[in-house]
Amino acid sequence: MLEEAISYSIDVEASVKIVQVTDPHLFADHDAQLLGVNTAQSLHAVLNTIDAVHYPADFMLASGDISQDYSAASYHNFVKAISPLGLPCHYLPGNHDDPRIMRLNMQGPKIFGHRRILVGSWQVIMLDSTVRGKPGGYMSDAEFELIKAAAEDQPERHILLAMHHNPILVGCAWLDQHWMSNGSEFLELVAKIPQVKGLLWGHVHQQIDQEYLGLHGPIKLMATPSTCIQFKPKSSYFALDAVQPGYRLLELKADGNILTNVYRVPGELFSPDKSASGY
Ligand SMILES: Nc1ncnc2c1ncn2[C@@H]1O[C@@H]2COP(=O)(O)O[C@H]2[C@H]1O
Numbered sequence: 001m002l003e004e005a006i007s008y009s010i011d012v013e014a015s016v017k018i019v020q021v022t023d024p025h026l027f028a029d030h031d032a033q034l035l036g037v038n039t040a041q042s043l044h045a046v047l048n049t050i051d052a053v054h055y056p057a058d059f060m061l062a063s064g065d066i067s068q069d070y071s072a073a074s075y076h077n078f079v080k081a082i083s084p085l086g087l088p089c090h091y092l093p094g095n096h097d098d099p100r101i102m103r104l105n106m107q108g109p110k111i112f113g114h115r116r117i118l119v120g121s122w123q124v125i126m127l128d129s130t131v132r133g134k135p136g137g138y139m140s141d142a143e144f145e146l147i148k149a150a151a152e153d154q155p156e157r158h159i160l161l162a163m164h165h166n167p168i169l170v171g172c173a174w175l176d177q178h179w180m181s182n183g184s185e186f187l188e189l190v191a192k193i194p195q196v197k198g199l200l201w202g203h204v205h206q207q208i209d210q211e212y213l214g215l216h217g218p219i220k221l222m223a224t225p226s227t228c229i230q231f232k233p234k235s236s237y238f239a240l241d242a243v244q245p246g247y248r249l250l251e252l253k254a255d256g257n258i259l260t261n262v263y264r265v266p267g268e269l270f271s272p273d274k275s276a277s278g279y
C-alpha cells in the first residue's frame with residue numbers, strides 16, 4: 001500500500017526551497033555535551049545562522065540522529081528549538097533515534113513524519129535506512145518498493161530521496177563500517193528510475209557533494225554536516241574536525257536540476273575535544 005503523501009500548493013514552475021539540518025544529537029539536559037560540544041547550543045547557533053540569511057524555504061528536512069540519549073525531552077527540545085523559524089519540519093530516523101519514541105515526541109502543528117512530500121514539480125521521499133540496535137544502515141526491500149510505487153504514482157515529478165545513512169563509502173574506515181551496507185545495490189537500483197535526481201543524507205557529519213552517473217543522467221549525492229561535532233574527512237581512525245557546525249540549503253528546480261550549498265556557523269565558537277576516540 002502506497003503511503004499517504006503530504007502536498008504543498010506550490011506552482012509546478014516554481015523551484016522548491018529546502019533547508020536541511022542533521023544529526024543534532026540532543027540530550028534532555030540542556031547543559032550536556034557530546035565530546036566537548038554542547039549540542040543544544042550548537043543547534044541553536046546553526047538555527048540562528050539560518051534565520052539570519054532569510055532563505056525563503058518551503059520547509060525543513062531533519063535527517064536523523066535528533067537524539068543522543070533516546071529521551072522524550074530531547075525530541076521536545078528539538079521541536080522547541082526550531083519553532084521560531086516558523087517552517088514546517090519533515091523528519092526521518094537515524095541510528096541514534098528510537099523510531100517509536102521519536103514518533104511519539106516529534107509533535108507539533110508543523111512537524112510531519114510523512115514518507116512522501118509532493119511539492120512543486122517534485123516528490124521528496126523520506127526513507128528509513130536504520131537497523132534496530134545497529135549504528136550501520138540497510139535499505140530494506142520495503143523502502144525500495146515505496147520508491148518504485150511513488151515514482152509510478154507520480155510519474156511527472158522529479159524525485160529527491162532523503163535518508164540517514166550514506167549509500168557510498170566516504171573514505172573514513174572507522175565510519176565506513178557503519179555505512180548503508182547494501183548502498184551499492186541501492187544506488188544501482190534507484191539509478192534505473194528516471195525520476196530520481198538526488199540522494200540526500202546525514203550520518204557522516206561532513207560535507208559530500210558528488211554525482212553518480214545513472215542510466216538517465218547524473219544523480220546528485222549529498223551529505224550534510226551535523227549541527228554539532230564534525231568527523232575528519234578521509235581519516236582511517238576516529239578523528240574530529242575543527243570545522244564549525246553547519247546545514248544545507250537546496251533549491252529543486254522545476255526542470256529537475258538541484259542547486260545546493262553547505263553553510264557553517266561563522267567564527268570558532270565550537271571546539272570539540274580533539275583527543276576523543278569515540279562515543
Ligand atoms: N571510535 C569509534 N569507532 C567506531 N564507531 C564509532 C566510534 N565512535 C563512535 N562510533 C559510532 O559511529 C557512529 C557514526 O556516527 P553516529 O552519529 O551515528 O554515531 C557514531 C557511533 O555510533
Ligand SMILES: [Fe+2]
Nearest residue numbers: 023065203226
Ligand atoms: Fe550522527
